[in-house]
Amino acid sequence: MKIRPLSIDGAWEITPQQYGDPRGLFMEWYRFDRLAAAVGHPLRLPQGNLSVSAQGVVRGIHFADVPPGQAKYVTCVRGAVIDMVVDVRVGSPTFGQWEASRLDDVDRRALYLGEGLGHGFCALTEDATLSYLCSTTYNPTAEHAVHPLDPQLAIDWPARVPLLSTRDAAAPSLAQARTAGLLPDYQTCRSFVASLNSGATPYSDGR
Template sequence: MNVIKTNIPDVLIFEPKIFGDERGFFFESFNQLVFEEAVGRKVDFVQDNHSKSSKGVLRGLHYQLPPFAQGKLVRCVAGEVFDVAVDIRENSPSYGQWVGIILSAENKRQLWIPEGFAHGFLALSEEAEFIYKTTEFYSPVHERCIYWNDPSINISWGLNEPPKVSEKDSHGELLIKKIKTKVE
């Protein structure tokens, strides 16, 4: 497994070694020891999620407040997405910066998004299936959303037309207002 650093040091790309022939392919999609060595700490995943989206669907930018902040190991198993992680750790030197990569069934890459980041993705193919592991359980009371088009973050989504977003995601907060440290 190749581990590729991004311009935000805590966000990592995991690129598997794929063994293929005329019968198909094989690759190791996850190895706890390799993963923990790459991220530099013990990580326990507690939940797996799976979504399906049509072309132009944009989900995010989601995060959860402590004590339910989630680290995510994400990948696209069918189709292609543009996946984004935004650093929302107030004391971080990369606060408000983002990393975006193409994840696809073809490239089989995964992105590690640690706790303290907002996450979102845009479906680029006609259909995209997206799966991810989380380090904490989903907690609706702790869930928050930053507006996908926040001008202070300025994510280059590469859109030619407005994305399809959920009602909840269309009412995201701006990053400048987002840091609410208490559950209301």
């Protein structure tokens, strides 16, 4: 398993080693100890999600309030997607920037996105299926979105006519979300992650 940091602080790409023979293949697609060594703390796993998307569907850009935020470990178990890490943290040196990674059922890479980062993807195939491991359970009052077609972000989505959900189509631009005070603060995110790295208990409401 190879783990490399992306250009956006708080995001890593994970490439598993696959062992194949005429029967099929085997791999370790997640190792908490190796991820923790790279990230600085173990990933809590209170929720797992699965999404299936038609070709051309774009989902995102989604993020959560920090604290506690929601770190994600994402991999594509069927088909292929272009997965986007978007820095929506106000004050970050890479604020407004994004980085794309292809996740598919060939190389079987995964992405880890730390608390405060925005996430989205575009399905390249029919029935593209993503599996998410999440550090917190879903909290609709703390979940937000930025419009994936925002010209300020200028994300190069590989879809001629991106298919969006009603929620994503109505999402504010990055500038509008910033004005509304919806975006995470970079230093707050860093402090929260530092509390996880130190082993401190960052919140005490049972999440």
